[in-house]
Amino acid sequence: MPQHLIRKLEHFARLSYDDRHALEEAARQRGRLFDAHQDIIREGDAPDHVNLILEGWACRYKTLEDGRRQIISFFLPGDLCDPHVFVLREMDHSISTITHVRLAEISRDTLLSLTERHPRITQALWWEMLVAAAVQQEWTVNLGQRTGLERIGHLLCELFIRLRGVGLTNGNSCILPVTQMDLGDATGLSNVHVNRVLQEMRISGLVVLKGKHLTVPDLEALQRVSLFNVNYLHLDREGRHLDANGSEQPPQDSAAATPERC
């Protein structure tokens, strides 16, 4: 079930059959379904489990008193919302769905036993957390220094590459289920300006965006105009084979190659 999570973690660590089985077990417990635009957790709630997105998109956001809203991060299939939040007494922000979402609630105990018994998973979850932090830092740069076009271009690059990492792209294309307002709330731009920028990107052929379908004819070009540097996604596992574009080769089954467990 949690193919996306497993696929993502394998960017970093070679998981054994056992590891993968344990992740599957963890994801099987307490599944939940949400419609689009529902809050999953609200500011002030006391977190007592971790949400693993199995299907659909969600986002973390904060709202200011006067209604201004900032999307702080996007959650894609395979993403864990805050491993170890339970350390904090209450949430300082909310998480809501963007599309229809299927997720697994993973209890504190499950997560604990998972990490105790599977050092590879522990390592991989550390990597996942640090990459999430690096993404947040890159967003800081995005909002602080980049122009409107660069911001949106950068965000599209990031989302496309993250989607590719969990197998949710199809050649140059993917599904982008966010409205222009969402893009604005994530990039600190007004919906009007997001629209202007998208028109510009369409005209210059950087993106093809129709409904919820995004095509990026030339990802390198988009990266170039957005000053996008992949490093921060830390996709560079030692010994992994990348093609010229940084996309991974068809995954070979690594169970045989990694007999050691724990």
Next chain:
Amino acid sequence: MPQHLIRKLEHFARLSYDDRHALEEAARQRGRLFDAHQDIIREGDAPDHVNLILEGWACRYKTLEDGRRQIISFFLPGDLCDPHVFVLREMDHSISTITHVRLAEISRDTLLSLTERHPRITQALWWEMLVAAAVQQEWTVNLGQRTGLERIGHLLCELFIRLRGVGLTNGNSCILPVTQMDLGDATGLSNVHVNRVLQEMRISGLVVLKGKHLTVPDLEALQRVSLFNVNYLHLDREGRHLDANGSEQPPQDSAAATPERC
């Protein structure tokens, strides 16, 4: 030596005498001194230890190809730069000093044994990491949604409260050793605009800023105009006594009150 770190961690956990002693030991090894404006770690370096700031200020930053620079976070005395970075193969950003800095390099092994033997410290370090992540998220909101005045006001509130948490304020005042350019690089504003905003804040009496001395006559007022909500700093340890302003009572020695160790 690491009084600031200990004082900060005690916002979250009651540390035993042993815990504190272990932290002191860890901070004693491999001390280093830096002048102002020196890089501590550079993008591309492979991290193999964690830096604990004992004295002085530092910052994490990224530079775009064309020279634009974004300060991503400030490190104050008592701050740990990225516990567990060693999981990543190389740094995707740099850290440099702002003032003269004294720090301790804590090796991977030291940190491991520290957390293995001291569950309280482990918990407290988790809290520290999660708060750092929450700060980063709040910066995302700051850069994405707030006006110039709100951004700078918010940053000043955050720094003042963090300094207070490690005992580096004196009533309404503290030392703020950053230039207006640094403030601009942190808030995504030009130095000229930072200056405009500071003048405005001076005129309205929100801050008194002379040289490196900052006084905030009315912190609540500054928080109000900056839409600052302390929640994200998670200073609310169960059972801790706060006065009306959220500043802590003089620290009572908690060793006697917490006989349990480990």
Next chain:
DNA sequence: GAGAGAACTTCACCTGTGTGAATACGTGGT
């Protein structure tokens, strides 16, 4: 305590992005 460089301040002018509103388009529900 004089000189030099960094930091701060102010100015005039410019532009990227926001605002509010009107219009057009899409798509799901009945």
Next chain:
DNA sequence: ACCACGTATTCACACAGGTGAAGTTCTCTC
């Protein structure tokens, strides 16, 4: 097949904040 509402598009105008440059004031250092 139609209605309705969310979404996208476009326009005209306003303004927050950027730019470049010219002082001015600190604050070191010798």
